Amino acid sequence: MEAPQLSFEFFPPRDDVQTARFRTARDRLLALHPDYVSVTFGAGGSTRSRTVDTVREIAEASGIPVAPHISCMSEDLDSLRQLLESYDRFGVKRLVVLRGDRPSGRYAGVFEHAADLVADIRQRWGSRFHLEVACYPEHHPESPSPAADLRHFRDKVAAGADGAITQYFFNAECYFRFVDDARALGVDVPIVPGVMPITNYQGLARFSRTCGAEIPQWIDKRLQAWDAEGDRESLIEFGHEVVCNLCRRLLDGGAPGLHFYTLNRAGPSLRLCSDLGLGNR
Ligand code: FAD
Numbered sequence: 314m315e316a317p318q319l320s321f322e323f324f325p326p327r328d329d330v331q332t333a334r335f336r337t338a339r340d341r342l343l344a345l346h347p348d349y350v351s352v353t354f355g356a357g358g359s360t361r362s363r364t365v366d367t368v369r370e371i372a373e374a375s376g377i378p379v380a381p382h383i384s385c386m387s388e389d390l391d392s393l394r395q396l397l398e399s400y401d402r403f404g405v406k407r408l409v410v411l412r413g414d415r416p417s418g419r420y421a422g423v424f425e426h427a428a429d430l431v432a433d434i435r436q437r438w439g440s441r442f443h444l445e446v447a448c449y450p451e452h453h454p455e456s457p458s459p460a461a462d463l464r465h466f467r468d469k470v471a472a473g474a475d476g477a478i479t480q481y482f483f484n485a486e487c488y489f490r491f492v493d494d495a496r497a498l499g500v501d502v503p504i505v506p507g508v509m510p511i512t513n514y515q516g517l518a519r520f521s522r523t524c525g526a527e528i529p530q531w532i533d534k535r536l537q538a539w540d541a542e543g544d545r546e547s548l549i550e551f552g553h554e555v556v557c558n559l560c561r562r563l564l565d566g567g568a569p570g571l572h573f574y575t576l577n578r579a580g581p582s583l584r585l586c587s588d589l590g591l592g593n594r
Pocket of ligand 1: 352353354355382383384409410411412413414415425426427428446447448453454455456457461462463465466469478479480481507
């Protein structure tokens with residue numbers, strides 16, 4: 314059986330302390346020889362140069378492929394195209410193509426939907442880049458219905474995406490159902506689950522509310538109680554067990570790989586990979 318695809322997502326560090334932490338995490342995670350790592354792109358172009366610097370630094374420090382995230386929230390089409398030219402110059406072969414989070418809710422972006430950016434890249438660059446897109450097993454929060462969101466995902470793949478990474482979720486059934494529904498609509502690209510290690514309650518709860526990921530009540534109540542009691546050890550142990558069991562179910566059920574949202578911390582993803590037997594590649 315083919316080894317599952319393994320990838321790690323980083324965000325561009327903002328200051329010296331974050332840079333030191335990022336480099337430590339990067340080196341520890343690259344030692345697992347992931348298939349690629351990706352680097353997020355902040356809304357409104359605010360971290361554009363930091364994304365570029367981080368991508369370049371990883372590319373120079375290792376032979377591991379780096380996939381920058383690019384989003385429609387660039388200043389204009391010209392700067393977006395220049396960005397792609399720079400990435401091409403330093404050997405980038407894979408991109409994660411997104412609409413991006415809308416900073417003010419007003420600026421619609423260079424394109425309104427990620428599918429338009431996928432189509433533009435395909436038109437100008439042919440098959441030069443492998444394109445990943447985002448998808449949402451629990452459906453995107455702005456979408457009027459799961460069916461509409463699924464159709465838009467299908468359109469994004471039809472525009473030229475080679476693969477998809479999901480928003481994180483804690484319910485394996487919703488992933489399998491989503492994959493079945495996507496296949497029924499003719500989507501045939503790999504759909505890799507995005508995995509969020511659980512290490513903290515407040516941040517996870519806040520982010521889950523905005524991105525529309527559900528924390529099932531039996532998990533939420535326990536995390537909330539340990540957070541209120543200041544019992545970090547129980548929270549982390551339980552969080553690890555929950556996410557590890559989820560990953561096992563996903564891989565056993567045929568998921569083609571795992572994409573870890575590392576938040577620039579190596580420990581939680583390393584422990585999961587080790588327990589899942591993904592540590593010796
Ligand atoms: P789209 O595919 O454009 O979809 C956005 C919404 O529009 C959905 O509700 C969809 O159903 C709807 N839609 C799509 N097409 C149409 C249409 N033709 N007509 C009507 N409605 C339509 N954000 C960042 O800012 N930077 C990052 O680096 C980043 N990385 C991410 C990585 C992953 C793996 C994931 C899952 C998300 C990431 N995000 C990032 C968040 C992402 O930008 C947001 O979720 C954003 O709100 C939607 O992006 P999208 O690419 O899925 O958009």
